[in-house]
Amino acid sequence: MAIKERDEENAVQENIREPLMRSGGEGSGHGSSKEDPWMVYLSTFVAVCGSYEFGCCVGYSSPTQSAITADLSLSVSEYSVFGSILTFGAMIGAITIGPITDLIGRKWALRVSCAFCVVGWLAIYFAEGAWALDIGRLATGYGMGAFSYVVPVFISEIAPKNLRGRLTALNQLMIVSGVSVSFVIGLVVSWRALALIGLIPCAVTLFGLFFIPESPRWLAKTGRHQDFEVALQRLRGKDADVSLEAEEIQDYIATLDSLPKAKLLDLFQRRYLPSVLISIGLMVCQQLGGINGVCFYVSDIFEQAGFSSTIGTITYAILQVVVTGIGASIMDKAGRKPLILTSASGLVLGCVLTAIAFFLTAEELALSVAPILAVTGILIFIGSFSIGMGAVPWIIMSEIFPINIKGQAGSLATLVNWFGAWLCSYTFNFLMSWSTYGTFILYAAINALAILFVILFVPETKGKTLEQIQVAINRERNEEK
Known part of the structure; x- marks a missing residue:
């Protein structure tokens, strides 16, 4: 078995090395002067609104603790459950969102993440007791955990290599911005109003997803080759030469498809x-x-x-x-x-x-x-x-x-x-x-x-x-x- 596995690995190495090395230079089309990255920037903005939503979820509990506790007559232990259950929701989101993302695509995974956050914020807004609060917090936690995976993966798959680092790093910037803004706004508005404000990043993401392409790498992986080429061309600009980048991606996907479908083990x-x-x-x-x-x-x-x-x-x-x-x-x-x-x-x-x-x-x-x-x-x-x-x-x-x-x-x-x-x-x-x-x-x-x-x-x-x-x-x- 060890020999067979090593042979498979060597085959992978041999199959992908030539196109990768051929297309890796500066003149390969990845850094073409005709590239127009505006669609990459727009797609990144739509995605990182999910990161901002992540920050809103994290920053919600700190400025609202005294008001929620007083309005709903919660004990310290009941509010502690409300605060901490966010992390458990995020764990559930982390466990499930990867396979979901592979199955339905990066854009639909972002929609799923938004849907959980919307349900969660509405449950918190209409809450009259601890149970509704906890359910809402658990749902926003699921969406937050899902965003924490989907956003950086989506950005890394659409960005050209010279922009990928800084664009993916916007994920963290938007998270901390969401935390800080929620903390400040929470000092001047009611806890129910702050829950409604948490819906805004979701609305921007859901609306923006209609105007941006799916991840080209996911489209290639699922066999949608025509959609893959269209998406890659939209991301690089209508005058950009994407032939070598497309070849590189398709060669690599073809090599991976020759291997058995991966399971957790x-x-x-x-x-x-x-x-x-x-x-x-x-x-x-x-x-x-x-x-x-x-x-x-x-x-x-x-x-x-x-x-x-x-x-x-x-x-x-x-x-x-x-x-x-x-x-x-x-x-x-x-x-x-x-x-x-x-x-x-x-x-x-x-x-x-x-x-x-x-x-x-x-x-x-x-x-x-x-x-x-x-x-x-x-x-x-x-x-x-x-x-x-x-x-x-x-x-x-x-x-x-x-x-x-x-x-x-x-x-x-x-x-x-x-x-x-x-x-x-x-x-x-x-x-x-x-x-x-x-x-x-x-x-x-x-x-x-x-x-x-x-x-x-x-x-x-x-x-x-x-x-x-x-x-x-x-x-x-x-x-x-």
């Missing part, structure tokens, strides 16, 4: 294992480094450190949006790997500074310096996460899987991400009760391990087509043998 075969481990490893590094604990309880952290929670939280929200935008703008110039290494290094520094601040507070030493160190550490942590660790794992996840296993593998990686998010947020208060400075020392150690993982295992995908990335991963694995 197939992800752990030798040919797919490097991509799966890289993606899951990055998701673990992203979530267990402490980001959700810091985000969910940032006000409490500032208060424990003796700093104004209002000023700190507003600064945090602005910094998050600005730095994420900077990261998105330089993604395709700096490269994925340098950005994530810089990000992880900053996370270590931020954790160390925050740990020192809490240690000084616990030992009642240099009490005038501790708040400044804590704020500096948290802001460095947030800024560092926003410039790389927030967006890059999702970008790489959308790039490194072959299209025949992208649905199954993407669902697995997204599920790991959401489970890590729940684990981090659930354990944060327990860790802080154990030791405030010990908590951030632990996070610093995890982020240091993330640096080592990225150096050893994560490939650079900047400037490569999705098909060329597969060739590079396969070549590295074969050289290791």
Whole structure:
């Protein structure tokens, strides 16, 4: 069996290498001066409205807690269920959306995601008790988990290689924008009005989907070759020469079609294992480094450190949006790997500074310096996460899987991400009760391990087509043998 599998892998390598290498140069048609990317930009805008909706779902519970609790007479435990059930909905969305996306296409998967969010927001708006609230929150969680997979995959499949990084990074920028805007708007409108406002990004996405093409790679994979050529031409511009890019995609799809249809257990075969481990490893590094604990309880952290929670939280929200935008703008110039290494290094520094601040507070030493160190550490942590660790794992996840296993593998990686998010947020208060400075020392150690993982295992995908990335991963694995 091992010999047979190796023969199949060698066949894949031989079949795809020639067209990929032939079309990989600057004059191959991928960077043609006649290309007009306006349809790519429009399609990306429609898709990232789903990312903004993701942020609206996350940001809803914080500014509405006191009003919902008072209006519906909810206990603390009932509101806690309402807040946390979002993550469980996202896990369900992560498990199911990959196969759905492969079956009905990227555009219809976006419609499904929107539908769940619409139902969820309406249930919350009309809620008169805890059950309706929870059902609505679970539905918006499902839509949020689905968006977290579909949006980066769709963008990575429609974008030319020279724009793919920065366009996919807009996913993270729109998420943090949605969180920040929902927090601010939630301070001045009622919780029911804020639920209705959450419908707006869904409406924009559903309307915009009528005007943009489906993913050409998905159309090719499903055998709709005429639609594939039309979609690719629309995305690259009517005067662009797409023949070589189309040939490259079709050659790769034809090779994949010669292999058995992938099942979940197939992800752990030798040919797919490097991509799966890289993606899951990055998701673990992203979530267990402490980001959700810091985000969910940032006000409490500032208060424990003796700093104004209002000023700190507003600064945090602005910094998050600005730095994420900077990261998105330089993604395709700096490269994925340098950005994530810089990000992880900053996370270590931020954790160390925050740990020192809490240690000084616990030992009642240099009490005038501790708040400044804590704020500096948290802001460095947030800024560092926003410039790389927030967006890059999702970008790489959308790039490194072959299209025949992208649905199954993407669902697995997204599920790991959401489970890590729940684990981090659930354990944060327990860790802080154990030791405030010990908590951030632990996070610093995890982020240091993330640096080592990225150096050893994560490939650079900047400037490569999705098909060329597969060739590079396969070549590295074969050289290791």
